[in-house]
Amino acid sequence: MIEDRAAVGPEPSDPEPEQQEAQRPPGPARYRWYVLAAVVVALFALPLFRPMISSYNYVLTLGALILMWVAMSSSWNILGGFAGYISLGHSVFMGVGGYVAGVLLYYHGISPFLTAPLGGLAAVALGFLAGFITLRTRGPAFIISTIALLFMFLLMTDNFEYLGGAAGLPLPALPLSQEWLRVPFYYAMLLIALGAIWTAYRVAHSKFGMGLRAIAEDEVKAEVAGVPTRLYKISAFAISAFWVGVAGAIYGYSIAFVRPTVFFTIAISAQMVLMAIIGGKGTVAGPVVGAVLIYAINELSLVAFGATEFNIVIQGTMLVAVLLFFPLGIVGTLRKMNRLPAFLNWD
Amino acid sequence: MTNVIQVAILGLLLGGVYALMAAGLTLAFGVMRIVNLAHAAFIIASAYISFFAFEKLGIDPLLSVVFVMPIMFLFGVAVYQVLFRRIEGSKRFGEMTVLLTFGIAIMVEGLLGFAFTGIYRKAAPGYANESFIVDGLFLPQGDILFIPKGQFYASLLSIVLLVALWAFLRYSQTGYAIRATTQNRAAAEIVGVNVRRVSAISFGLSTALAGASGALMSYLFPFFPFRHWQWVAVLLALVVLGGMGSMKGAVIGALVLGVASSFVVDQIGPTWGPMTFYLALFLILLIRPQGLFGKEAPA
Numbered sequence: 001m002i003e004d005r006a007a008v009g010p011e012p013s014d015p016e017p018e019q020q021e022a023q024r025p026p027g028p029a030r031y032r033w034y035v036l037a038a039v040v041v042a043l044f045a046l047p048l049f050r051p052m053i054s055s056y057n058y059v060l061t062l063g064a065l066i067l068m069w070v071a072m073s074s075s076w077n078i079l080g081g082f083a084g085y086i087s088l089g090h091s092v093f094m095g096v097g098g099y100v101a102g103v104l105l106y107y108h109g110i111s112p113f114l115t116a117p118l119g120g121l122a123a124v125a126l127g128f129l130a131g132f133i134t135l136r137t138r139g140p141a142f143i144i145s146t147i148a149l150l151f152m153f154l155l156m157t158d159n160f161e162y163l164g165g166a167a168g169l170p171l172p173a174l175p176l177s178q179e180w181l182r183v184p185f186y187y188a189m190l191l192i193a194l195g196a197i198w199t200a201y202r203v204a205h206s207k208f209g210m211g212l213r214a215i216a217e218d219e220v221k222a223e224v225a226g227v228p229t230r231l232y233k234i235s236a237f238a239i240s241a242f243w244v245g246v247a248g249a250i251y252g253y254s255i256a257f258v259r260p261t262v263f264f265t266i267a268i269s270a271q272m273v274l275m276a277i278i279g280g281k282g283t284v285a286g287p288v289v290g291a292v293l294i295y296a297i298n299e300l301s302l303v304a305f306g307a308t309e310f311n312i313v314i315q316g317t318m319l320v321a322v323l324l325f326f327p328l329g330i331v332g333t334l335r336k337m338n339r340l341p342a343f344l345n346w347d
Numbered sequence: 348m349t350n351v352i353q354v355a356i357l358g359l360l361l362g363g364v365y366a367l368m369a370a371g372l373t374l375a376f377g378v379m380r381i382v383n384l385a386h387a388a389f390i391i392a393s394a395y396i397s398f399f400a401f402e403k404l405g406i407d408p409l410l411s412v413v414f415v416m417p418i419m420f421l422f423g424v425a426v427y428q429v430l431f432r433r434i435e436g437s438k439r440f441g442e443m444t445v446l447l448t449f450g451i452a453i454m455v456e457g458l459l460g461f462a463f464t465g466i467y468r469k470a471a472p473g474y475a476n477e478s479f480i481v482d483g484l485f486l487p488q489g490d491i492l493f494i495p496k497g498q499f500y501a502s503l504l505s506i507v508l509l510v511a512l513w514a515f516l517r518y519s520q521t522g523y524a525i526r527a528t529t530q531n532r533a534a535a536e537i538v539g540v541n542v543r544r545v546s547a548i549s550f551g552l553s554t555a556l557a558g559a560s561g562a563l564m565s566y567l568f569p570f571f572p573f574r575h576w577q578w579v580a581v582l583l584a585l586v587v588l589g590g591m592g593s594m595k596g597a598v599i600g601a602l603v604l605g606v607a608s609s610f611v612v613d614q615i616g617p618t619w620g621p622m623t624f625y626l627a628l629f630l631i632l633l634i635r636p637q638g639l640f641g642k643e644a645p646a
Contacts, residue, residue, distance in 0.1 A: 086442055088384075088449065133629055136636045139441045140382040141591060144583040145632055148625040151580045155622050266576045270453060277446065309465075309572070312457030319450030323443065324433050 035343040043067075043190055047183050060182035066295045067189040068251060071196035071243045073275035073287035078203055078240040080273065081281035083233055084216030085138070088269050089146030090244060092130075092153050093123035095263030097245030098252035099163060105253065106169045113188060116249035123245025124238045131237035135230065138219065147266065154264035168259030171252065185254040192250065196243035200284050203239065204347055212236055216282070244272075267312075274315060278322050280329030284346035289330055294318075349490040354613045355606055356494060362605020363502030364563055368578070369585045369597040370509060371556030377529045377592030378549040381431065381444040385452035387579035389554050392455055393419055393561025394570050395463055401470040401565065408470050408566045409500055415558040423554025426451070427547045435543075452575065459572035470566040474500065501563040508559055509598065512552070516594075525549050529592065581621055584628040590638030600639065 046063065053059050072094065080086045097119030101112035112119075134145040158166045174181060203209045211232045214222035223229045252258040271294065279290025294315075301311050326333050334340040368390060375381045383389075393415050400406040400414075430451070434443045474496040481492040516522035524545045527535040536542045564570055585604060589596025608623035631638060 084439070084442070086445065088445075133632055136632055137587075140376070140445055141587050141632075141636070143382070143442070143445050144587055145628060147576075147580050148584055148628045151577065152622065152625045155618065155625075159618055270449065273446070273449070309457045309460030313454055313461060314457075316450045316453030316455075316457055319453065320430070320447060323447050323450065324430070327437075327443075 032342040032345070040194070044187075047186055056179070057182045060186045062299065064182065064186045064189040064254065066292055067186075067193040068247045069271065069275060069291040069295055070288050071189070071193040071247050073272045073279070073291045074193075074196040074200045074284075075240045075243045076272040077276045077281055077284075077287045078200055078212075079236045080240075081276055081283070081286070082203065082209055082212040082216065083236045084282075085135070085233065085236070086143050086273065087146040087237075087240075088143055088266065088273065089148075089150035090240070090272050091263055091265060091268035092146075092150045093126065093241040093244040094248030094251070094268060095153060095157070095258075095260070096123045096126050096241075097248030098258045098263050099157065100245075101249030102169050102171055102252045102258035103163065105171050112171075112249045112253040113184065116188070116192075116246045119249035120242040120244075120246035123241040123248075127238035127241035128234060131234035135233045135237065150264055150266060150269065154260050157260040157264060164258070166260060168257050168262070170257045173256050174253070185250060188250045189247070192243055192247050195246075197284065197288060199239065199243065200287075201346060203236075204284050208232065208235070213282070270315070270319075274319050276329075278318065278329055280331030280333070280335075283329070283331045283335070285344045286329050286331040289344065293330075349486055349492065350613075353492050354609050356492065357498070358606030358609030359602060360495070360498040360502045360605075361609060362602035363505045364498070364560070364567065365582070365585060365605050366598040366601035367505040367508060367556060367563070368560040369582050369589070369601050370512065370594060371553040371560065372582050373586050373589070373592055373594055373597040374512075374556070375550055375553040376586065377594070378525055379431070379444075379546045380441055380592075381550065382441065382448065382583075382591075383553065384445060384448040384579055384583075385455060386448075386553070386557055387575035387577075387582060388452040388455040388459075389419065389422075389557040390561040390564055390578065391570050391572060391575045392459060393558040394565040395459060395468070395561075396558075397562040397565035398468050398470045401472065407472055408562050409472075409504060411565075412504065412559050412562045415562050416555040419558030419561075420551040420555040423551040423557075424547050426554070427550040431546075431550070432543070452579070456572045456575060463572070465571050465573060467569045467571050468565075469569045472497075472566055475566045497566055501567055504559070504563065508556070512556070513594075521545070521548060577621065581624045584624040587638055588624075588627055588631050590640035593638070593640040596638060596640030 043063075047060060050056055072090070076087065076090050097116070100119040100122045101115045104110045104115045104118070105112055130146075130149050134142055134149065137145065157163050163169065174184065176184070203212070211222065211227040211229075214225065214227050215229055215232060219229055248263060252262075255262070275290035275294045276287040277290070278294060279288065280286030297314065297318075298311060301314055305311070322329065328336060331340060331344060335345070368386075372383055372386045375383045375386070396415050396418065397408045397411040400411045401408050430447060431444070434440065434447065437443055477496045479494040479496060479499065481494060482490070486492065516526055524535070524540045525548070527538070527540055528542055528545045528549075532542060535545075585600045586597055588604065589598075589600035604624055604627055607627070608620045611623045612620040
């Protein structure tokens with residue numbers, strides 16, 4: 001109990017990283033920010049190297065998708081990793097973002113690049129509302145209610161004429177030549193991914209984030225220690241919806257249509273969960289590592305076996321294997337072994 | 348009036364089948380606290396067995412229960428021994444089971460899709476499209492009721508199996524041990540119940556019930572691998588509604604919602620049928636988070 005009180009005490013500023021750095025050899029730790037800055041600069045510069053990239057559009061599309069998954073699994077992690085409330089319906093927020101931006105473009109001609117934040121806010125609003133109801137339960141019953149939420153939205157979008165029904169809404173393409181078409185989407189997703197990681201980082205290093213961890217550890221104790229658990233949980237749900245909604249808005253535009261089965265499918269939620277868990281749920285770097293890794297494996301198996309159901313088998317098998325043998329995920333396991341490279345230690 | 352009775356009958360018949368499907372799910376949760384997201388995937392896998400037994404060997408789907416259930420029982424015991432034994436006693440066991448069975452569901456879905464492709468299947472035994480016609484009785488002159496034979500036989504089989512399950516849990520030695528484990532796992536272990544054996548048997552029973560449900564599904568509802576998500580959403584809504592782990596709750600929930608959804612289908616349209624289950628789930632979470640017959644908030 002005393003430990004818990006300390007964990008949520010009035011000093012939320014991050015003493016943890018310094019402590020860990022102190023135990024580490026000082027060299028690599030000092031260079032950590034240089035490494036990360038170099039990666040970010042390289043990501044921003046990538047589209048400039050047009051002549052040197054043979055299949056330019058493919059590379060940028062792939063990059064944008066990886067960045068989108070980074071953003072989505074990082075966001076999922078705020079609720080599922082930090083607070084320990086696993087949502088299997090998070091793709092609902094992607095769909096809400098996609099549909100808000102899609103409707104504004106289809107009926108009013110406003111570009112999703114402008115309305116994407118609105119999509120995010122709509123997702124946040126839904127997060128508050130859904131959290132208010134579903135977070136009355138915990139554990140399995142909560143997980144189940146998130147699945148029900150997802151299927152409710154699938155049914156509704158399938159049947160609303162205004163939203164185009166099951167066929168969805170076709171969206172006009174961006175008025176750009178084919179060669180440059182992927183560039184804005186790439187940069188948008190890059191900004192979204194950085195925003196999502198920044199959000200996760202800020203949450204992890206705040207009193208709020210500590211409260212969430214206390215909730216994940218033992219909710220009753222957290223409550224006793226003075227954490228406003230209900231408020232924190234609902235806020236975590238809402239915050240974790242934002243970047244997923246923004247990403248959905250841009251994604252819908254990039255594929256030029258919104259359709260219920262593109263967004264409101266449990267397969268997308270499954271990916272977010274898989275990425276966060278394989279990378280290491282509850283860590284800031286975990287979902288990023290997981291997203292890159294899973295996406296790479298997906299892409300490789302697509303190249304090797306073609307678009308078959310085999311990819312799905314691989315994903316399921318990976319999830320089962322990681323849960324049984326490395327429940328902490330890559331980042332969590334490496335940290336436990338004290339082998340985590342300093343540039344991946346963001347907690 | 349006749350129409351109302353007709354819709355209620357169809358709803359009850361549907362609810363009877365749902366009850367069988369949900370019973371397996373709630374058994375696994377009650378005894379082992381396993382939330383089996385793969386339950387519907389197991390049902391669909393069993394439906395494929397029955398479907399091909401009918402198509403290739405001409406075995407009636409209702410009869411195929413005789414071998415589908417034992418196969419699925421052994422499968423369930425194996426899954427329990429290989430996978431769940433490893434995470435026994437782990438922290439946050441409930442969540443672990445959800446994620447683990449989520450992975451299993453994805454695997455089963457992928458394997459089924461790989462083996463049988465994603466096309467719709469439905470076995471068509473002779474009775475699937477026939478109905479009993481009821482007239483006279485108390486009905487107004489000239490009105491008749493239809494009772495689809497397929498649904499009727501399915502509900503009968505479902506009732507038989509549920510009663511057998513109830514009798515087994517009530518009167519057999521193993522059933523006694525299962526109920527003891529459900530009530531208090533630690534105490535059961537102290538008084539000499541082999542909790543692991545009981546758990547393995549219960550999980551086997553749960554998947555065997557999935558097997559029977561699959562045999563019924565093979566001719567009642569068109570199925571394909573990806574369908575299991577829709578089913579598991581509906582079944583889980585039923586189980587939460589009834590109170591997780593409560594067999595009585597699952598059966599009553601299934602019957603009530605079966606009738607309710609059949610009225611929704613009749614009045615609003617067939618696509619909105621499943622909405623009944625999801626709305627009921629959210630409503631019950633608002634009013635009584637532990638479900639109708641749940642004793643405590645499920646942790």
